Amino acid sequence: MNNGKLIDALFTQGWFVWDDFLTQDKVSELKACIPADWSQAGIGRNETYLTKKAIRSDKIQWLSSDMGPPVTDFLQQMNDIRVEVNRHFFLGLFEYEAHFSKYEQGDFYQKHLDCFRGQENRKLTTVFYLNDDWQPGHGGCLKMYDLDDNELATLDPKAGRLVVFLSELFPHEVLPVTQQRFSIAGWFRTNGVSGHQLDIAR
Ligand SMILES: O=C(O)CCC(=O)C(=O)O
Numbered sequence: 001m002n003n004g005k006l007i008d009a010l011f012t013q014g015w016f017v018w019d020d021f022l023t024q025d026k027v028s029e030l031k032a033c034i035p036a037d038w039s040q041a042g043i044g045r046n047e048t049y050l051t052k053k054a055i056r057s058d059k060i061q062w063l064s065s066d067m068g069p070p071v072t073d074f075l076q077q078m079n080d081i082r083v084e085v086n087r088h089f090f091l092g093l094f095e096y097e098a099h100f101s102k103y104e105q106g107d108f109y110q111k112h113l114d115c116f117r118g119q120e121n122r123k124l125t126t127v128f129y130l131n132d133d134w135q136p137g138h139g140g141c142l143k144m145y146d147l148d149d150n151e152l153a154t155l156d157p158k159a160g161r162l163v164v165f166l167s168e169l170f171p172h173e174v175l176p177v178t179q180q181r182f183s184i185a186g187w188f189r190t191n192g193v194s195g196h197q198l199d200i201a202r
């Protein structure tokens with residue numbers, strides 16, 4: 001584990017690229033847990049949930065521990081990160097939600113922030129990549145920006161790489177892919193109040 005570097009980078013720049021977070025073998029085991037049925041990804045949550053292919057065109061599968069031990073292990077590792085980040089930042093991260101994403105030829109996700117308007121309870125984003133032998137011609141890079149629209153990084157979605165960033169500070173996009181691309185996008189959340197209802201994490 002490399003938590004020290006993660007914590008330092010979150011303090012100094014708000015984002016971190018953690019290469020070889022998992023070995024290639026672990027990545028393969030995780031990939032083998034992906035179920036066969038996929039649903040079209042949407043934007044927003046609950047009643048504001050919309051499917052907007054013009055903004056994103058990937059398909060998703062929410063992670064759950066009944067998908068197998070590699071998924072349970074991954075969720076446990078994310079929980080370890082959650083505990084460590086809470087210890088240093090007092091962010092009160094409460095829960096982790098994550099989905100597998102599948103991008104197929106031509107799929108993309110336009111520039112966005114991961115927290116929803118009026119429900120800013122996604123605090124920290126993680127994206128983990130499952131693509132062996134990713135080549136520059138395959139597209140699908142994650143492009144990160146700051147809130148002033150300066151480009152910060154263009155990252156290959158290569159197997160074993162984990163990207164972590166503060167959800168409210170870094171707009172980002174997935175450039176169109178020419179090759180099937182798998183990732184796990186996840187968010188650490190705090191419980192927020194939405195309207196007059198307590199917005200309980202699922
Ligand atoms: O797959 C990626 O590189 C990022 C995906 C993303 O931004 C999202 O699902 O919110």
Ligand SMILES: [Fe+2]
Nearest residue numbers: 112113114172
């Ligand atoms: Fe995102």
